[in-house]
Amino acid sequence: MKTPSAKTGRGAGSPKRAQTGNSPAAGIDPQALVRMYRQMLRIRKFEERCYQVYLQRKIGGFCHIYSGQEAVAVGMIDPLGPEDYVITAYRDHGQAIARGMSMRAAMAELYGKATGCSRGKGGSMHFFDVPGHFMGGHGIVGAHIPLACGIGWGIKHRGKGGVCLCFFGDGAMNQGAVHEGLNLASLYKLPVVFVCENNGYAMGTAVSRGAAEEHIYLRANSYKMPTRRVEGNNLFEVYEATQEAVRRAREDHQPAFLEAVTYRFRGHSMSDPGSYRTRDEVEAHKSRDPIGQVVQHLEKNRILDAAGIERIESEVDAEVEDAVKFSEDSPQPDLDSAYEDVYVNYPADIRQRR
Amino acid sequence: MAEIEFRKALNMAIDEELARDPDVFVIGEEVAEYDGAYKVTRGLLAKYGARRVVDAPISEGGFCGLGIGAAMLGMRPVVELMTFSFSLVAMDQILNNAAKIRYMSGGQVRLPVTFRGPGGVVHQLGATHSNATESIFAHTPGLKVVACSTPENAKGLLKSAIRDDDPVIFLESELLYALKGEVPDDPEFLLPLHKGRVVREGSDVTLVAWSKRVHQAMEAADRLAADGIRAEVLDLISLRPLDQDLILKSFRKTNRLVTVEEGWSFCGIGASIADIVQRQAFDFMDAPVERVTLEEVPMPYNEAMEYHVQPSVEKIVKAARRVLYRDVKESTDGR
Numbered sequence: 001m002k003t004p005s006a007k008t009g010r011g012a013g014s015p016k017r018a019q020t021g022n023s024p025a026a027g028i029d030p031q032a033l034v035r036m037y038r039q040m041l042r043i044r045k046f047e048e049r050c051y052q053v054y055l056q057r058k059i060g061g062f063c064h065i066y067s068g069q070e071a072v073a074v075g076m077i078d079p080l081g082p083e084d085y086v087i088t089a090y091r092d093h094g095q096a097i098a099r100g101m102s103m104r105a106a107m108a109e110l111y112g113k114a115t116g117c118s119r120g121k122g123g124s125m126h127f128f129d130v131p132g133h134f135m136g137g138h139g140i141v142g143a144h145i146p147l148a149c150g151i152g153w154g155i156k157h158r159g160k161g162g163v164c165l166c167f168f169g170d171g172a173m174n175q176g177a178v179h180e181g182l183n184l185a186s187l188y189k190l191p192v193v194f195v196c197e198n199n200g201y202a203m204g205t206a207v208s209r210g211a212a213e214e215h216i217y218l219r220a221n222s223y224k225m226p227t228r229r230v231e232g233n234n235l236f237e238v239y240e241a242t243q244e245a246v247r248r249a250r251e252d253h254q255p256a257f258l259e260a261v262t263y264r265f266r267g268h269s270m271s272d273p274g275s276y277r278t279r280d281e282v283e284a285h286k287s288r289d290p291i292g293q294v295v296q297h298l299e300k301n302r303i304l305d306a307a308g309i310e311r312i313e314s315e316v317d318a319e320v321e322d323a324v325k326f327s328e329d330s331p332q333p334d335l336d337s338a339y340e341d342v343y344v345n346y347p348a349d350i351r352q353r354r
Numbered sequence: 355m356a357e358i359e360f361r362k363a364l365n366m367a368i369d370e371e372l373a374r375d376p377d378v379f380v381i382g383e384e385v386a387e388y389d390g391a392y393k394v395t396r397g398l399l400a401k402y403g404a405r406r407v408v409d410a411p412i413s414e415g416g417f418c419g420l421g422i423g424a425a426m427l428g429m430r431p432v433v434e435l436m437t438f439s440f441s442l443v444a445m446d447q448i449l450n451n452a453a454k455i456r457y458m459s460g461g462q463v464r465l466p467v468t469f470r471g472p473g474g475v476v477h478q479l480g481a482t483h484s485n486a487t488e489s490i491f492a493h494t495p496g497l498k499v500v501a502c503s504t505p506e507n508a509k510g511l512l513k514s515a516i517r518d519d520d521p522v523i524f525l526e527s528e529l530l531y532a533l534k535g536e537v538p539d540d541p542e543f544l545l546p547l548h549k550g551r552v553v554r555e556g557s558d559v560t561l562v563a564w565s566k567r568v569h570q571a572m573e574a575a576d577r578l579a580a581d582g583i584r585a586e587v588l589d590l591i592s593l594r595p596l597d598q599d600l601i602l603k604s605f606r607k608t609n610r611l612v613t614v615e616e617g618w619s620f621c622g623i624g625a626s627i628a629d630i631v632q633r634q635a636f637d638f639m640d641a642p643v644e645r646v647t648l649e650e651v652p653m654p655y656n657e658a659m660e661y662h663v664q665p666s667v668e669k670i671v672k673a674a675r676r677v678l679y680r681d682v683k684e685s686t687d688g689r
């Protein structure tokens with residue numbers, strides 16, 4: 001199997017990318033860069049720790065690791081304000097953390113603890129932080145795209161302003177619900193920015209084996225909204241493209257579609273042997289590590305020196321360890337809480353034996 | 355006869371039917387190059403090629419519908435759902451098209467399509483991935499619903515399902531895929547789709563179950579036996595049409611019935627069984643029918659909670675003791 005980069009023709013040759021200007025990093029202030037670097041590192045280290053504790057059987061069920069894709073979540077969510085919303089699929093730890101969920105709440109959810117972001121009921125695929133406008137991790141491929149339209153509808157018609165950023169994978173692009181959602185967003189002029197994270201594969205299926213048109217952004221063109229393909233491992237390019245799309249969504253209620261070309265470093269989930277990709281392919285992508293690219297930029301432009309980078313690393317390490325300890329020490333949820341949260345107004349007699 | 359894994363038994367069934375009938379083809383997510391998400395279709399791509407073992411994108415509505423359309427021309431698609439939880443995306447295709455087109459056409463159309471895959475709860479996959487969908491399908495005239503429970507019946511039933519001229523929902527269980535058992539290698543080994551079976555004979559109480567819950571019912575029967583209670587265990591196999599005679603015959607002998615199901619209680623299959631029993635064998639009833647089901651909540655992720663809300667061996671034993679009016683301490687919380 002060819003590498004997805006070769007197959008999808010990503011990179012400098014892609015027609016949309018030519019419009020991105022020469023140095024998107026130029027416009028980002030150094031403070032924001034450091035902040036985003038830290039966020040990316042927080043996600044990476046959180047995910048790699050998840051990987052370890054999963055192997056220790058602290059986490060159950062499916063667990064989809066985000067490592068390698070951090071520039072997408074961080075570069076897209078950082079430009080948002082508190083009034084904006086984020087919704088995503090089941091590979092949701094990165095987006096949740098980028099949107100402000102504490103590592104403690106995230107890790108405790110994976111442990112199934114009462115202190116988890118979904119009280120131990122959701123698990124890895126179903127993170128939620130509604131006060132933080134993180135509207136979920138969603139387990140069914142493609143199912144949350146219409147929800148993003150509804151969120152956009154609410155934003156628009158309640159007149160409070162804001163946008164909804166909706167993430168999904170390349171595989172999701174083949175679900176009917178996604179296309180229905182794209183059409184609705186454009187038809188009703190909803191402030192939704194759709195972000196297709198094209199990491200080359202849906203489980204073991206390379207993009208070209210699942211889609212007749214493998215240039216994903218071209219498929220979105222038919223819905224009459226601006227589309228653009230960006231190098232998803234390049235934080236600066238992602239950031240710049242997002243600002244533009246978010247501005248239009250915010251000001252003109254103009255939905256947009258961004259395809260972020262990226263790569264996941266780990267298997268699809270913890271149980272994936274990954275036989276469909278060669279070691280060489282994975283290594284080649286690791287050499288374009290999005291975090292490595294930011295570090296290079298920070299050092300080259302003397303925004304951070306080695307000591308500064310090391311300090312952030314150790315702070316993040318400590319934060320991850322704290323989240324693990326917090327999760328270990330947190331109480332198991334009361335079994336009775338299994339019966340809570342089904343309804344807002346739950347008839348009192350539902351607890352009676354059937 | 356050879357002792358093989360459940361997933362291999364399914365694989366053999368599909369393999370043999372692919373070999374036997376050029377109209378049979380397999381379609382679903384990851385079924386070909388990846389050998390199946392749970393390796394049920396392992397090796398079939400290499401043997402039959404990409405025209406007959408077809409990888410589909412994540413488009414359940416699309417490829418389930420495609421299977422139904424091909425069946426309208428007389429082909430025999432075997433549509434794999436990675437899990438039946440994802441069949442919810444394709445419900446219109448299955449419940450409206452597969453179930454009703456024959457009827458609406460006044461019998462002009464046959465729909466020999468099989469939808470197969472694992473159903474129900476696995477382990478900590480959360481609410482979206484733990485749906486027991488059988489009562490939805492069994493509710494719908496036009497569909498046949500079959501649940502296999504051993505490597506042997508997995509093979510014999512799947513072959514019959516593929517050869518059947520009506521749409522069949524064929525339910526497996528991920529938790530059974532590694533189970534080993536004797537399986538006939540006769541390529542004409544077929545089991546009837548509409549017949550349940552007595553797995554264990556007994557005279558004191560009837561336990562009715564299907565799919566992986568049969569194994570729990572058997573364990574419960576062992577425990578009851580230790581207390582001198584002889585439980586009869588039925589494996590329903592066919593959920594639509596229901597093998598009423600099997601249930602009634604056993605009930606007329608034991609006069610007490612416990613149904614076990616993975617789904618919710620309300621509108622469940624056990625409710626229909628209780629209905630049949632009270633109407634057709636009222637005079638034989640020595641106790642109200644007890645039902646062991648999932649609690650009326652979406653499946654929680656937390657491991658202890660997930661166990662707590664599901665049917666369990668303990669719950670089946672308790673229910674059996676209740677219908678026998680043996681001392682059971684009622685839990686004080688009323689559940």
Ligand SMILES: Cc1ncc(C[n+]2csc(CCOP(=O)(O)OP(=O)(O)O)c2C)c(N)n1
Pocket residue numbers: 091139140141142168169170171172173199201202203268383412414436440443
């Ligand atoms: C409706 C539905 N079908 C199948 C699945 C199983 N499944 C989970 S993730 C996945 C692949 C999705 O790939 P993609 O959209 O590219 O996202 P990625 O995993 O690469 O982030 C599949 C097939 C599912 N969760 N929902």
Ligand SMILES: [Mg+2]
Pocket residue numbers: 169170171197198199200201202203
């Ligand atoms: Mg993908």
